[in-house]
């Protein structure tokens with residue numbers, strides 16, 4: 001299914017529920033279908049305002065799309081992010097946000113998936129609740145920030161070495 005097919009399917013779903021297919025709505029839907037990122041309302045606004053979409057329109061459409069199960073809300077670091085959930089094969093996935101660079105990663109391998117299902121079954125059995133969604137957000141330092149930090153530490157070490165050498169040389173000179 002290509003982008004256009006997905007957009008028209010979403011619009012068909014919305015109009016079948018009595019929502020109008022406005023130009024702004026189509027632009028926002030297109031953004032979600034094409035984006036692989038997790039978008040904040042302000043980002044959606046920045047990316048669509050040149051087409052005349054206002055911030056209140058963004059919020060209104062987020063509400064509608066969320067209610068219709070087209071997009072998914074993820075809260076990370078007190079911010080709300082949205083991603084396309086319709087047509088997504090990664091129904092169940094875990095999010096990770098780096099505290100240093102802010103990038104968001106997703107984990108969705110089958111190992112994690114199976115473990116989550118097991119935990120869900122366990123919780124359902126113990127508490128007798130019906131769970132239909134699992135949302136998990138992890139935070140920490142991503143691998144590239146960790147590598148950068150390592151490089152920084154190494155170069156600090158070299159600077160220390162160098163200054164010690166200068167000091168030693170100065171002392172020797174005296």
Ligand SMILES: [Zn+2]
Nearest residue numbers: 098101142145
């Ligand atoms: Zn990072």
Ligand SMILES: [Zn+2]
Nearest residue numbers: 038083095106
């Ligand atoms: Zn995600």
